[in-house]
Amino acid sequence: MLSIKNLCVSLDGSRILRDVSIDVPENQVFCLMGRNGVGKTTTLKSIVGIHRPTSGCIIFKGKDISQMPAEDRARAGIGYVPQGRGIFPHLTVEENLFIGAIAQGKKPGRSLERIYSLFPILKDFLSRKGGMLSGGQQQQLSIARALLTEPDLLILDEPTEGIQPNIIDQIGDALKLLRRGGHHNEPGLMAEAVQLLKKLRDESDYPEPALIEKLSDDINEMRRVGAERNAAAFTELSRTFEAIRQKGPHEGNLLGEEIANALDQLHSEKSMTILLVEQYLDFCKELADNFAILDRGSVVARGSVNELTDEVVREHLTV
Numbered sequence: 001m002l003s004i005k006n007l008c009v010s011l012d013g014s015r016i017l018r019d020v021s022i023d024v025p026e027n028q029v030f031c032l033m034g035r036n037g038v039g040k041t042t043t044l045k046s047i048v049g050i051h052r053p054t055s056g057c058i059i060f061k062g063k064d065i066s067q068m069p070a071e072d073r074a075r076a077g078i079g080y081v082p083q084g085r086g087i088f089p090h091l092t093v094e095e096n097l098f099i100g101a102i103a104q105g106k107k108p109g110r111s112l113e114r115i116y117s118l119f120p121i122l123k124d125f126l127s128r129k130g131g132m133l134s135g136g137q138q139q140q141l142s143i144a145r146a147l148l149t150e151p152d153l154l155i156l157d158e159p160t161e162g163i164q165p166n167i168i169d170q171i172g173d174a175l176k177l178l179r180r181g182g183h184h185n186e187p188g189l190m191a192e193a194v195q196l197l198k199k200l201r202d203e204s205d206y207p208e209p210a211l212i213e214k215l216s217d218d219i220n221e222m223r224r225v226g227a228e229r230n231a232a233a234f235t236e237l238s239r240t241f242e243a244i245r246q247k248g249p250h251e252g253n254l255l256g257e258e259i260a261n262a263l264d265q266l267h268s269e270k271s272m273t274i275l276l277v278e279q280y281l282d283f284c285k286e287l288a289d290n291f292a293i294l295d296r297g298s299v300v301a302r303g304s305v306n307e308l309t310d311e312v313v314r315e316h317l318t319v
């Protein structure tokens with residue numbers, strides 16, 4: 001998805017990044033780590049187009065984007081959640097949310113429901129000024145704003161910085177769900193339920209109670225195994241299902257079709273690649289598939305997150 005090759009960046013005459021090479025595979029969470037001032041933010045800013053490399057290249061979805069203007073990189077599918085969140089304090093939550101997508105000429109459609117299911121608090125606070133939110137809520141807003149542009153690669157700079165533990169957990173859960181995408185949402189189970197719903201739709205008489213029971217079990221099971229990512233959609237699904245149970249065959253069949261469509265949509269949702277700068281070790285370990293550690297502008301360690309041993313941490317991360 002993203003491949004950085006021998007990236008060198010100088011700022012105000014100082015060499016900040018030296019031959020940084022990183023590969024971020026599709027549908028994974030990659031964590032860039034390192035002590036303060038080693039070049040993590042500079043790397044992210046170079047990817048999104050705020051800093052220009054002096055040499056090296058940045059390949060995104062097979063294309064060299066190192067000379068591309070920042071707005072074109074965003075349009076190409078890079079979403080950025082900067083350190084400090086970048087919320088406009090005098091705009092409302094709603095205005096803050098849509099500003100990125102509107103700037104890109106995108107109309108947030110289904111992604112909006114998905115975002116409200118990931119961060120329900122935003123829906124409650126739509127008319128509140130951005131500056132009135134807590135740090136954790138601002139972070140959720142900043143992530144949501146980036147998600148509304150429907151990126152293929154989501155880049156986050158220290159999302160847990162200065163945030164209380166329960167919000168950190170919520171953000172971690174949201175990122176896990178985003179990475180997993182619809183494809184990991186128990187496809188077998190989903191396909192079976194869709195089939196059952198279609199059968200229900202085509203029944204000429206009121207559907208057999210056994211069929212309804214089976215469907216009910218499947219919906220509950222889906223909610224248990226993978227549907228936390230779209231809790232609102234599944235609550236809706238259950239409600240609609242209840243309506244099928246209570247109404248006559250004709251209306252019930254129409255509702256069945258709605259459910260089948262909803263399931264089809266969930267099934268086809270894509271998963272996301274995430275690049276994260278983070279100093280909170282446990283958060284990285286829980287979330288990341290791979291990591292790289294920077295020290296004085298160079299990559300000094302890399303590997304799968306299982307290789308992030310206490311020894312590596314002591315050598316490169318402990319202050």
Ligand SMILES: Nc1ncnc2c1ncn2[C@@H]1O[C@H](COP(=O)(O)OP(=O)(O)OP(=O)(O)O)[C@@H](O)[C@H]1O
Nearest residue numbers: 011012014016034035036037038039040041042043
């Ligand atoms: N615009 C700039 N001009 C000159 N030097 C800069 C500029 N921005 C950052 N630096 C320097 O580049 C180095 C790397 O900074 P960077 O912000 O990338 O580090 P970091 O690893 O993200 O650290 P932190 O965790 O503290 O944010 C630091 O020494 C910093 O002072």
